[in-house]
Amino acid sequence: MNSPSKVPVTILTGFLGSGKTTLLNRILSEEHGKRIAVIENEYGEVGIDQALVINADEEIFEMSNGCICCTVRGDLIRVLGNLMKRRDKFDYILLETTGLADPGPVAQTFFMDDEIASEFSLDGIVTLVDAHHINQQLGRSLESTEQIAFADVILLNKTDLVKAEELDELETRLREMNRLARVHRCERANVAISTVLNLEAFNLDQVLADHPTFLEPEYPFEWTGVYALSPGSYELSLDDGPDPTMSLVMLERLDPNEEALQQGAEWCVRRYAEPASKISPGNIVPIDQHVELQLQISGQKSFAIEIDKQTSLALFAQHTAEEFNLRLGASDNAEVLPVLERTWVAQHEHDDEVGSVAIEVDGDVNPNKLNAWLGKLLREKGIDIFRMKGFLSIAGESQRFVFQGVHMLFDGQPDRPWGNEPRHNQLVFIGRNLDGNTMKREFEACLN
Amino acid sequence: MELLLQSRTKPNLDQIRKIKATLRQALKLSEEDTITVTELACLEEDCAPLETVIGLLRDDHPQIQHKIHKPTNSIDTHDLKEVCKAWGFDSADMAFITFDKET
Numbered sequence: 001m002n003s004p005s006k007v008p009v010t011i012l013t014g015f016l017g018s019g020k021t022t023l024l025n026r027i028l029s030e031e032h033g034k035r036i037a038v039i040e041n042e043y044g045e046v047g048i049d050q051a052l053v054i055n056a057d058e059e060i061f062e063m064s065n066g067c068i069c070c071t072v073r074g075d076l077i078r079v080l081g082n083l084m085k086r087r088d089k090f091d092y093i094l095l096e097t098t099g100l101a102d103p104g105p106v107a108q109t110f111f112m113d114d115e116i117a118s119e120f121s122l123d124g125i126v127t128l129v130d131a132h133h134i135n136q137q138l139g140r141s142l143e144s145t146e147q148i149a150f151a152d153v154i155l156l157n158k159t160d161l162v163k164a165e166e167l168d169e170l171e172t173r174l175r176e177m178n179r180l181a182r183v184h185r186c187e188r189a190n191v192a193i194s195t196v197l198n199l200e201a202f203n204l205d206q207v208l209a210d211h212p213t214f215l216e217p218e219y220p221f222e223w224t225g226v227y228a229l230s231p232g233s234y235e236l237s238l239d240d241g242p243d244p245t246m247s248l249v250m251l252e253r254l255d256p257n258e259e260a261l262q263q264g265a266e267w268c269v270r271r272y273a274e275p276a277s278k279i280s281p282g283n284i285v286p287i288d289q290h291v292e293l294q295l296q297i298s299g300q301k302s303f304a305i306e307i308d309k310q311t312s313l314a315l316f317a318q319h320t321a322e323e324f325n326l327r328l329g330a331s332d333n334a335e336v337l338p339v340l341e342r343t344w345v346a347q348h349e350h351d352d353e354v355g356s357v358a359i360e361v362d363g364d365v366n367p368n369k370l371n372a373w374l375g376k377l378l379r380e381k382g383i384d385i386f387r388m389k390g391f392l393s394i395a396g397e398s399q400r401f402v403f404q405g406v407h408m409l410f411d412g413q414p415d416r417p418w419g420n421e422p423r424h425n426q427l428v429f430i431g432r433n434l435d436g437n438t439m440k441r442e443f444e445a446c447l448n
Numbered sequence: 449m450e451l452l453l454q455s456r457t458k459p460n461l462d463q464i465r466k467i468k469a470t471l472r473q474a475l476k477l478s479e480e481d482t483i484t485v486t487e488l489a490c491l492e493e494d495c496a497p498l499e500t501v502i503g504l505l506r507d508d509h510p511q512i513q514h515k516i517h518k519p520t521n522s523i524d525t526h527d528l529k530e531v532c533k534a535w536g537f538d539s540a541d542m543a544f545i546t547f548d549k550e551t
Contacts, residue, residue: 070488074505078482113484114459114520115468375489410489 014128016099023189124199127151179356225338241324357436364395382408390427
């Protein structure tokens with residue numbers, strides 16, 4: 001939603017010692033052709049002489065009028081007001097918050113005063129994370145949780161201080177808290193400038209282009225391979241992988257096309273909900289049943305699959321084939337390759353109370369019903385909704401309606417015409433204790 | 449409550465700047481003082497769909513704000529005088545002459 005006439009603003013946030021100032025100095029010292037004004041809450045840390053550096057003292061401005069509770073940063077309103085008078089001196093703003101800053105009021109400032117909103121556009125929120133300490137910080141500090149929840153980009157910094165498997169777990173945790181954010185790993189905040197500036201991160205199209213599966217539902221399996229098989233005996237082989245067991249459901253007569261795959265996936269979700277039979281290496285894997293392959297012994301493990309007539313067999317596996325080097329061999333030892341493969345968005349345990357809700361529905365929404373629902377949602381849950389963005393297909397309107405918001409503040413505008421594109425709606429909310437199923441049901445009730 | 453309406457009808461920037469300039473003159477504010485003008489869609493069903501919140505931020509003074517139950521574009525001299533009164537200022541009537549003429 002950046003307009004060319006508006007000055008883009010990137011907010012740099014992150015807990016104490018996460019590397020914000022290192023990143024800031026790195027950005028300022030690179031040749032990128034931008035004249036950057038820096039707004040800092042702490043004195044004397046930016047080491048670049050030519051940068052326009054403005055210091056601001058954190059000052060909270062509560063704009064509460066009974067209907068809308070909006071907390072903004074008074075100091076930023078003043079600083080931005082002054083910067084408006086010097087617009088010819090810079091073409092980008094970097095705003096570094098203190099480690100203990102709540103990003104909500106900072107972000108809301110750009111939606112609050114209408115003159116500021118017309119002059120500046122919030123390009124994105126970049127959160128630095130100290131990979132070595134973030135797990136403890138998330139348990140103790142509300143601010144560090146909210147900094148993750150608000151982020152468009154999470155820089156997982158200081159990766160050299162953490163083991164690879166811990167990093168994987170940490171990244172999974174952060175992604176579960178905020179499915180909108182792009183996560184980049186780095187050491188000493190060394191990332192390409194393009195990963196943090198000019199993100200247009202409030203544009204959901206851009207997010208979807210980077211992460212196309214993120215609006216999909218989560219499945220209990222990560223990978224499916226469809227094999228065209230003749231009658232006979234086959235051997236399913238797996239090497240050592242990340243888990244001592246792997247759940248699997250095999251489904252026969254599944255046509256190798258996307259529609260059949262989706263239908264099969266829904267059927268397999270129900271099978272996955274049933275108790276699994278444990279199958280040890282050397283035994284036959286039953287078809288149409290939830291099984292748990294026992295993979296505790298080291299080295300290659302093999303399981304038998306018996307096929308009595310020509311079929312296409314789909315393996316819905318808990319992990320990707322790559323993770324276990326999963327292969328299917330015929331009786332003559334020749335490897336059988338899948339005719340179709342698919343990777344799914346895997347379901348994970350949600351321990352953190354902060355999470356994301358994605359809604360994707362075809363059709364047109366009734367504007368009156370939508371207004372009523374959004375008003376009620378923001379009134380009742382606005383404090384817990386950190387970020388929202390998406391686009392809507394509003395009945396009677398020829399253009400998509402793009403929106404974004406922070407807490408109770410909602411901003412939207414008509415976007416491009418729908419043309420021949422199927423009309424549909426995509427919404428993403430990041431917040432605390434959001435009831436995704438209820439939100440989806442209530443949104444669907446707004447459809448015409 | 450009209451969130452979509454608010455999004456479609458953006459407030460007139462000239463009007464916002466005029467409100468700020470008029471209040472600045474009427475309240476004899478310094479360059480350092482900041483006025484904010486925000487048009488909000490009220491989320492309560494029995495409130496006006498759009499209302500305007502005007503805030504004043506000054507050094508060494510408490511932040512103050514006043515709500516006008518109408519969109520920014522409909523604000524007139526009377527509303528601005530009410531803001532000054534609510535904030536306890538003796539506003540100079542001369543300050544509003546320009547606003548009246550141009551509105």
